[in-house]
Amino acid sequence: MFPTLETERLLLREIKKEDAQGIFNCFSNNDVTQFYGQDTLESVEQAEQFVEFFSKIYMEKRGIRWGIEIKGSTGIIGTIGFNSWLPKHKRAEIGYEIHPDYWRNGYTTEAIISVLSYGFKELDLTRVGAVVFIENEASNKLLTKIGFQQEGILRDYMYQNGKARDTYIYSLLSR
Numbered sequence: 001m002f003p004t005l006e007t008e009r010l011l012l013r014e015i016k017k018e019d020a021q022g023i024f025n026c027f028s029n030n031d032v033t034q035f036y037g038q039d040t041l042e043s044v045e046q047a048e049q050f051v052e053f054f055s056k057i058y059m060e061k062r063g064i065r066w067g068i069e070i071k072g073s074t075g076i077i078g079t080i081g082f083n084s085w086l087p088k089h090k091r092a093e094i095g096y097e098i099h100p101d102y103w104r105n106g107y108t109t110e111a112i113i114s115v116l117s118y119g120f121k122e123l124d125l126t127r128v129g130a131v132v133f134i135e136n137e138a139s140n141k142l143l144t145k146i147g148f149q150q151e152g153i154l155r156d157y158m159y160q161n162g163k164a165r166d167t168y169i170y171s172l173l174s175r
Contacts, residue, residue, distance in 0.1 A: 002058065005066065005118055007110045012066035015054050015079060019067050022076035022099075023047040031100045035136035037158040037165075054079075061087060064123075068098060068111050077102045080111045082119060082128070091127040092119060103138075112146060120174045130170040131157065140168060148172045 005012035015023070024047035026032050033040045041047055057063035065081030078098030085092040094115065098108050119125040130148060132139045144150070148170040156164035 003064075003118065003122070005114045006071075007114045009071055010107060010110055010114070011069045011071055012080065012111060012114060013069060015051055015065060015067040015076070017048065017051055019076050020044050020047040020051055022067070023050050023079065026078055026097050026099050029100060032097050034160065035133040035139065036097060037133075037160055054081075057083075057085075061085065063092070066111075066115065068096075068107065070102075070107070077107070078111075080108075080115050082115070082123075082125075084129075085123070087123070090125050091129065092123070092125055093129040093131060094119075095130075109142060109146065112142070116146075116172065126174045128172045130172075131167045132170065133158070133160070134166050134168055143170050146172070 002014040004014070021044060024041055024044045027038065027041040027047065027050070030040055054065040058065070063081060063083045063085045065079050067076035068078045068080055069076050078096065080096035082092035083095050094112065096108060096112065116128060119128055130143055131154065132143065134153070151169045151171055154167045154169050157167045158165050
């Protein structure tokens with residue numbers, strides 16, 4: 001059964017087919033995708049493929065992705081979860097995005113803290129990594145504030161709009 005997480009203001013829940021529009025709203029926005037390593041979506045059908053992908057990686061124990069919903073409202077404002085989940089090695093990478101209408105309200109911080117707690121306690125992770133475009137100042141500040149340590153630069157690590165970009169690699173350990 002897919003785990004539901006609750007924070008003071010948010011419900012982190014399984015992403016369903018009816019969330020495709022919310023996913024499209026995020027991933028069709030250039031402000032969201034500019035630092036994501038993901039092409040901007042052009043159709044809700046592409047978002048429906050994301051929903052299927054999120055379900056598949058969870059079933060295969062390769063990742064877990066929650067929809068971020070504000071309590072008392074309907075529909076997701078973004079997603080958050082673990083990619084590259086390797087239970088044998090007790091590690092995963094965190095990834096997240098939130099629609100710009102909800103930026104700078106503390107929602108991402110609240111969601112990350114909840115997901116990290118779940119990862120360390122329930123998934124028995126010892127390491128959570130994060131890969132962030134160097135130019136993504138907001139995400140770099142956020143991860144540092146939460147306690148992630150910058151480990152280095154991955155040169156030409158991700159492509160965005162056909163151009164190789166450098167990223168920072170971060171980690172947070174359970175100890």
